[in-house]
Amino acid sequence: MQMDTTWRRGVTLMCLATPAVAQPPTPAAPAPVKVRLHTSAGDIVVALETQKAPITSANFLHYVDTRHLDGAEFYRAMHTDSDKGLIQGGVRDGRKLFPPIAHEPTSQTGLSHVDGAISVPRLAVGTAQGDFTIMVGDQKYLDAGPGSAGDGLGYAVFGHVVEGMDVVRRILAAPTSPTEGEGVMKGQMLSPRVTIITARRVP
Numbered sequence: 001m002q003m004d005t006t007w008r009r010g011v012t013l014m015c016l017a018t019p020a021v022a023q024p025p026t027p028a029a030p031a032p033v034k035v036r037l038h039t040s041a042g043d044i045v046v047a048l049e050t051q052k053a054p055i056t057s058a059n060f061l062h063y064v065d066t067r068h069l070d071g072a073e074f075y076r077a078m079h080t081d082s083d084k085g086l087i088q089g090g091v092r093d094g095r096k097l098f099p100p101i102a103h104e105p106t107s108q109t110g111l112s113h114v115d116g117a118i119s120v121p122r123l124a125v126g127t128a129q130g131d132f133t134i135m136v137g138d139q140k141y142l143d144a145g146p147g148s149a150g151d152g153l154g155y156a157v158f159g160h161v162v163e164g165m166d167v168v169r170r171i172l173a174a175p176t177s178p179t180e181g182e183g184v185m186k187g188q189m190l191s192p193r194v195t196i197i198t199a200r201r202v203p
Contacts, residue, residue: 032049033048033201034046035201036199037196038198039194042164043164044164046118047160052109053158053159056104056156059098059101060159062098064199064200067199068091068096068130071195071196072092073092073195074190075193075194077171080139083136083137086134087133088121089132089133091130096130098129100126101126106143107143112140112143113135113154113157114138115136116161116168117134117160117161118160119142121155122155125151125153134161136165136169174194175191176190
């Protein structure tokens with residue numbers, strides 16, 4: 001009986017003395033890449049989803065890092081309601097455009113055209129280049145899926161506004177020309193345009 005008690009005590013002590021197995025540290029999520037658009041209407045800062053939408057984010061950063069967005073313009077304000085819609089800007093000079101990129105649909109990235117989302121417009125799949133849009137209010141009909149217009153693949157969201165939504169709303173509310181623009185863009189062209197003076201990464 002005494003031996004059994006001693007054995008049990010020894011096992012207990014061994015268990016208490018066994019060191020806990022160290023768990024590997026969880027890798028920290030990479031810091032978001034931010035870009036400041038310094039415009040004639042004020043500053044807008046966007047955070048890019050470089051992990052979820054790497055192709056589209058890298059394309060935008062290519063235009064930023066090569067200064068091809070400097071001097072570009074916000075030229076379109078499309079209203080889906082009195083205070084909702086989207087604004088569109090980017091490079092329209094063909095000499096400054098880079099080759100088109102592959103499409104990253106929201107069904108793949110898990111992102112959505114919610115208030116403040118930045119997205120890239122396109123015609124056919126794989127034609128997106130140097131333009132981008134910013135949502136004012138949710139515009140989820142632009143997501144990929146059955147409710148999306150056209151080919152159902154929607155547009156590629158690649159980030160969101162973290163500062164300057166007041167500037168975005170001010171651009172959406174700016175005057176437009178009643179005659180300028182073609183097709184669905186007629187009456188949506190900003191007059192005057194809003195200049196993107198500089199576009200730079202935020203340190």
